[in-house]
Amino acid sequence: MPNDFHGMGISFQYPDNWSLHEEENEGRHGSVTIYSPSGAFLSVGVYPRAIKPLDLARGAVDGILEEYADVDVEEVQQEVLGQKLVGFDINFFFMDFVNTARVRCLRTRDATYSVFCQAEDRDFERLAAVFDAVTASLLGSIAEHLA
Numbered sequence: 001m002p003n004d005f006h007g008m009g010i011s012f013q014y015p016d017n018w019s020l021h022e023e024e025n026e027g028r029h030g031s032v033t034i035y036s037p038s039g040a041f042l043s044v045g046v047y048p049r050a051i052k053p054l055d056l057a058r059g060a061v062d063g064i065l066e067e068y069a070d071v072d073v074e075e076v077q078q079e080v081l082g083q084k085l086v087g088f089d090i091n092f093f094f095m096d097f098v099n100t101a102r103v104r105c106l107r108t109r110d111a112t113y114s115v116f117c118q119a120e121d122r123d124f125e126r127l128a129a130v131f132d133a134v135t136a137s138l139l140g141s142i143a144e145h146l147a
Contacts, residue, residue: 005032008046009110012137015130029111034134040119040127042134051112053105057087060103060116068092078104080132081139091121100124104135108142 002013007022014020014034022032033043047056065071072091077084085104092099101118115138117131118124 011141042117045114
């Protein structure tokens with residue numbers, strides 16, 4: 001049975017064996033991160049609507065570029081539940097492992113949202129469906145606010 005998160009004006013379901021950490025900032029803004037037992041994670045950020053989705057996604061990429069030397073970045077668009085998300089697919093080396101991350105962002109009438117997930121490459125392949133399901137669950141919770 002999945003767990004449910006409710007807060008910051010969003011909700012989503014996530015696997016019951018994952019842990020959760022919430023950082024609320026200014027009431028309806030902040031982030032919540034879920035962690036798999038293997039160390040993979042997915043973080044949802046809620047930001048003021050004035051922030052442009054692609055700028056928010058670029059900020060996540062900039063953070064990785066500052067931290068890691070050999071980074072491959074590809075700009076992407078993804079449709080989930082009929083909504084276009086903008087962002088990047090990112091691959092980088094950490095401790096002799098290839099890591100995969102992706103950031104997807106969108107704006108509604110109320111806020112700008114980011115979904116950032118990361119895992120060791122093989123783990124990412126195994127968890128991609130979980131990341132997609134959590135993202136779809138999130139979008140379902142904010143559907144009434146989509147522009």
